[in-house]
Amino acid sequence: MSAVSTTGELQAIADRIVAQAKKGEQIEAFVSRAHETEVRVYEGDVEHFVSAQSQGINVRVISNGRTGTSYAGTLDESAFAEVLAEARENAELGSVDEWAGLAEPDGVAVVEQELWNEKLAAYPTARKIELTKELERLTLGIDSRVRIDSADYSDASVESAFATTKGIRVSGRENGCYTSVSTLADDNGETQTGWGFAVGKYPDEFDLTKAARDGVDRATRLLGxxxxxxxxxxxxxxxxxxxxxxxxxxxxxxxxxxxxxxxxxxxxxxxxxxxxxxxxxxxxxxxxxxxxxxxxxxxxxxxxxxxxxxxxxxxxxxxxxxxxxxxxxxxxxxxxxxxxxxxxxxxxxxxxxxxxxxxxxxxxxxxxxxxxxxxxxxxxxxxxxxxxxxxxxxxxxxxxxxxxxxxxxxxxxxxxxxxxxxxxxxxxxxxxxxxxxxxxxxxxxxxxxx
Amino acid sequence: MHGAVANGFSRLFGMTMTDLSHEIDASILARVLAAGRATGADFSEIYIEDKRSTSAGLDDGKVEQVTSGRDRGAGIRVIAGDTTGFAHTADLSESGLLAAAGAAAAAAAQGGGGVYTVAFGPMVRQSVNSVRVVPSSVAKSRKVELLMQANDAARSIDGAIVQVSVGYADSMKRILVANSDGVFATDEQVRTIFRINAVANGDSGMQTGYESLGHTMGFEMFDDNDVAELAARAARQAIVKLRARPAPSGAVPVVIKCGSGGVLFHEACGHGLEADLVAKGASVYKDRRGELVASPLVTLIDDGTMTAEWGAIGIDDEGHVSKRNVLIENGVLTEYMWDYIRARNESRPQTGNGRRQSYSHLPMVRMTNTFVLNGTQDPEDIIKNTPSGVYVAKLGGGSVETATGDFVFGMTEAYLIENGEITEPLREGNLIGNGPQVLKDIDLLGNDFAMGGPGTCGKDGQGVPVGDGQPTLRVKSLTIGGTAA
Known part of the structure; x- marks a missing residue:
């Protein structure tokens, strides 16, 4: 995932869409870009590695009490006008609703939190794979009756920007990660399942030992x-x-x-x-x-x-x-x-x-x-x-x-x-x-x- | 930058039915697939999807939602040995696709390397259905009108109906799959769905009724189906349940109405017959081909070719033409369902069951339309021959733990059976059983086969449309999760 913020670019897109509001029209634009990594390990090897990027734009238009929405999974320049036009067209079909409207700024202050972790953003891919393998190894080392269905690592980062004709303008970015193991325990021809997971602001905070232990305990204690x-x-x-x-x-x-x-x-x-x-x-x-x-x-x-x-x-x-x-x-x-x-x-x-x-x-x-x-x-x-x-x-x-x-x-x-x-x-x-x-x-x- | 997909967003919502191969240069696909193998991988694949959708929702008497959407992108899968690398992108330019192919190849890298060329076989253009009325050709106002008709119909059934929500959605998904083995195939999948939720309020609190109608077809779905009638059914279901008593608890004989209980097979054995779960030893049906795993009354089919059914596909999401596969024949397990990777590992043909939610997901083994063939009994006799038990007229969702075979499914409309007759309505609840045991416990099978409503099957975080069906049948013992003694 990129450590470089592009929220300013996303905010500019949202602002531009909102700026096109006609008289009496309310517009809300939400623009986002996300990146995900997913690692699945099975029997010591990477079963799959997914590197995924997505982006999108959502527009809501309220006109004369009628609401219409539209979205597209792209930030292609040519899409913006079409998404807005489509939301406007859809708004003509909605019922008049006296309560329809965008949120009014209410003066409640945002509670500052550290939603973006630089250590996660900079975390090397090879170590994500290694820790997932480590989780599998730890789990297998506890009880010989236990097999692994999969050991997984997942992280995601999202940047987004939001603008409305009511004057709300916010942007930011968040990231998060977790790892999990899915287990099978066999005894006397019977199989039971379990799972364990670990969360943290970045992977070094994971308690892999506990995740492995939970995965083993949950499956084995159901045997019989x-x-x-x-x-x-x-x-x-x-x-x-x-x-x-x-x-x-x-x-x-x-x-x-x-x-x-x-x-x-x-x-x-x-x-x-x-x-x-x-x-x-x-x-x-x-x-x-x-x-x-x-x-x-x-x-x-x-x-x-x-x-x-x-x-x-x-x-x-x-x-x-x-x-x-x-x-x-x-x-x-x-x-x-x-x-x-x-x-x-x-x-x-x-x-x-x-x-x-x-x-x-x-x-x-x-x-x-x-x-x-x-x-x-x-x-x-x-x-x-x-x-x-x-x-x-x-x-x-x-x-x-x-x-x-x-x-x-x-x-x-x-x-x-x-x-x-x-x-x-x-x-x-x-x-x-x-x-x-x-x-x-x-x-x-x-x-x-x- | 050379655009791999020729049409830009200029035709965003003015949709016509052209297959994706007309908009993509095959030589670019070949270069992308070659790039996917540049690090020594033995297989590369590109899946391109262009999906446009419209939905409209009515609630509380008002049309609250009219939404249009478009999702378009490519997923590139590279396999090296047992490792799969996958990357997806919404950037369909050649440089965007090559970047994704490079990321997928790096992820699957196993050393080696080399130069590959891809020679495509003849293109397979397998369209799942012959849509008569493409949904985009129908004015949205007509779709909104259907919502209002359904709302009015549900509310007119009884004054106790206090709330109604109605949803309409259509989608047109065009896909193209090409891989380094030379597969080159396209499909256009048009689906239309309509849903109604009704809430009734009475002395004992609120109850809900739900009906849905969904097909792999266009707006012609409404030629043969009356939304007012569907809405009335949902409303009546809620009204009937106002006098429902708590469901029993414990093990009882259960009769399941035709066309409502296919989800039982989906959970009791469908998932357990998926080759990926079998290969990992996470299915109770592992190593049981050729064995009697169900009552000899049971013949179970998974059939992606059933035109117009919700789980129908022309090709699967790995480019293979869909098939009709017999999974259980007269109680004997004959075959599992296979995707590309699992079939390759076993050096056997796949079965057209490699599916994915979208271009941003990896394919895996999934069901299509899964159903049990007719038996010989008159359904009325099945009820008459059941002195006491539960009659389930409508099932909700379900879940299964494939490694143990334990599964549940919800009953959203059910009645007591007393002295061979259907009597009091019951409140909602789950039923639980063990797949292999329940399959053996099917002791009566009707001759009134019907497909059920549209479903979404969830697995490993991905949802795909599936269908199911069965005739009226009896399971001699299932545990019902009510609160009554």
């Missing part, structure tokens, strides 16, 4: 897993599973969904919607978060928002559009897409408890530790609130983990799960996801097996 009996029980969600759960909860707090009658939490501001031990925060300004960022999808400052405090619903998240509809202000939660921006959480985290996972398990006589979930996208409906997902993990008996179990589901409703949270762990894990990982103990879940 059986299908459990059907019953109601207490679950401990492993940090990785909690992160998926938090993302779903975050989606129910989308202010646009609330306005459109699609949120189970509509009309419940100020009420206790979760257990008192649960505090949910969206904080993209915490630079420890993998998805930390300084601006949202409409160019407003990203900010820390407390969504639930001690179980009480504090607020919904908004873009400028959903905020206008709800007669409130944007919370800096616009999410970019190829069309009109949506609304979403940027970097979720929770108020931490005091116990390690082991200590949480010690408090449970009878339960199950959920190591991984399968099909959370197909079994959870954030509108009806039904929650049902495939799972595997370890039974918990008398305060310690016991036999491995697989091929079962866990089910409840999102509302009940939030109220049934009995403890949040202290074992925070910064995952390469938009939500943090931490152990979560939830009562009264239906485990469906034999």
């Amino acid at each position: 897993a059986v299908k459990p009996a059907t019953k109601r029980t207490t679950v401990v969600l492993d940090p990785f599973v909690t992160a998926s759960f938090l993302s779903i909860i975050g989606s129910t707090l989308n202010g646009e969904a609330v306005s459109k009658g699609r949120s189970i939490f509509a009309n419940r501001l100020g009420e206790a919607v979760a257990s008192p031990v649960f505090t949910l925060i969206d904080d993209p300004t915490d630079s420890r978060a993998y998805s930390a960022t300084d601006i949202d999808g409409e160019g407003l400052a990203a900010r820390r928002n407390v969504l639930m405090r001690d179980g009480v619903l504090q607020m919904f998240i908004h873009s400028s559009y959903s905020a206008r509809r709800a007669q409130t202000a944007s919370t800096g939660n616009a999410i970019r897409s190829n069309g009109t921006p949506g609304v979403g959480c940027l970097a979720l985290q929770v108020g931490l408890g005091t116990k390690s996972q082991q200590e949480l398990i010690a408090d449970i006589d009878d339960g199950v530790l959920i190591q991984s979930v399968l099909g959370i996208h197909s079994g959870v409906n954030a509108i009806s609130g039904d929650f049902s997902t495939g799972a595997s993990g370890l039974m918990i008996r008398n305060g310690v983990t016991a036999e491995p179990v697989r091929e079962f589901t866990i089910a409840s409703t999102l509302q009940r799960m939030l109220l049934d949270i009995v403890a949040v762990g202290a074992d925070i894990d910064w995952l390469p996801m938009s939500a943090v990982g931490v152990s979560l103990v939830i009562n009264d879940i239906t485990m469906s097996g034999v």
Whole structure:
């Protein structure tokens, strides 16, 4: 990836497009350029090495209350006029929407973060390959029952510039990297799978030993897993599973969904919607978060928002559009897409408890530790609130983990799960996801097996 | 700088159906492929894509989104021994392509080096379908009109319908693949899709209904399909579920309606029959060719040639003509699905299953349209012969862990079966089973084969369009993930 910034060039393109606005017309232009590297190692050799460059321009036009958008995956000079013309044409077809409009500058200051790491930008390719091989070697050295599916390294750098007729002008660049290993463990003709990963601002911060150990432990501890009996029980969600759960909860707090009658939490501001031990925060300004960022999808400052405090619903998240509809202000939660921006959480985290996972398990006589979930996208409906997902993990008996179990589901409703949270762990894990990982103990879940 | 692709952005959105080979100088391709092998690689390939798309979305009674897009670029793959180097670029000039080829070659470098020339075979121009109405020839206002029709139809079903969102999208993807083995092929893939989401509100909270229609065809899709009818179905689904009770928990017999459950096979065995997963020992179906892996009732096909179906392709994304492949015949595993690399490693022909999401992705083994052939039973008899169980009328998505064979799929419309009759509607949930076991547990197979709705299959971060289908069938035991005892 290039260490030379070209954000000025991208800003000039965005400015030029916005400058073409006609009287009464609002225009937003987003211009970006990205570079990605991907290394996959298998059996000591590079299986593939990907070096990828992409670029693009997105234009949104709002005219007489109608919105149109257009994009092209190029920064070819000849494309700019066409993309703008197409967005204008599309705007003629949209419905008149009294709330349509670009974000107004709101004076909220950007929280300075170090989103660009020069050491990552300058990191030699050969060492990226070497560390991926090292991760594979470390993983294979721990347990002879373990094979590797793949060891991967991935990094990306993005430069972008944003301009609007409302006077918002921002540009910047970010980069990030992670490495992961996908494992297979065999015993007695049976195979189980696991994974481990490491994140860091640049590769020298990776804890490869931990990634290897996690990859081995996750796969080997499921060997001999059986299908459990059907019953109601207490679950401990492993940090990785909690992160998926938090993302779903975050989606129910989308202010646009609330306005459109699609949120189970509509009309419940100020009420206790979760257990008192649960505090949910969206904080993209915490630079420890993998998805930390300084601006949202409409160019407003990203900010820390407390969504639930001690179980009480504090607020919904908004873009400028959903905020206008709800007669409130944007919370800096616009999410970019190829069309009109949506609304979403940027970097979720929770108020931490005091116990390690082991200590949480010690408090449970009878339960199950959920190591991984399968099909959370197909079994959870954030509108009806039904929650049902495939799972595997370890039974918990008398305060310690016991036999491995697989091929079962866990089910409840999102509302009940939030109220049934009995403890949040202290074992925070910064995952390469938009939500943090931490152990979560939830009562009264239906485990469906034999 | 010599432009490899002759048309610039002047024709950006005025699209016509010309195959990409008319816009590309074959001698440039040959030079790029030669450059890819300059460091001693044994294979180089260029994949050029030019995709134009339009989408429109209605929500809350308003047309909120009308978007146009264009993605155009080339991916260059170079293979040296077991190492693949890949680079992609949106710069289709000769210098841009040569730079990408150099990057890919460096990535795959294994020493050696040399000068190569590429002699292309006769060009294969395999267009997946004969599109009657190219979507770009239809006024966008007509597309927007469809959204409104669907919205009105869904809302008119019942006052309990409180929200409706509707989406329309079309895309025309022109691809060209050339490689150092002399493959030179093009395809034009036109897809059109329409989706409706309805929300109903009742005493027990909100419920959702979803219907979609998608084909590898143009705007003529709407000649034979009424969006109002589709919308009404989505609305009724949401309304019916307002009186749904929690789904049972535990193992029960499950009857799956025709045309709704192909995703079961996609997950239970489709992914496990992909040669890349098999080669790494990450599939329960490894080393099982010739063995009985399913009920003898089951014959499973993957067929990229099914014109108009969502997973249809003229050529795969490695330039090979799509095929109809029998994967399981009368319960016996006959064949895996293959891409170029895995087939080469085994010195066998590939099967037209090398696919990629876009020019910026590496190809790998993927399904196309995957389906189970008809059995002989009357579907009504299947239900009558099931004293108690669950009837799944519509399935959602699914996932599989291929190494263990455990898989799940969601049920978005399901009912109890009591005394051989369909009775109460059930709330949503996942079902879980183990692929090899579930395939053996299929004990009744109907004669009412139908293809299902359009799907997107995700693997290793890439999504590709796939189709699926099956007749009504019964699995004698599947674990259902509800909350009721």
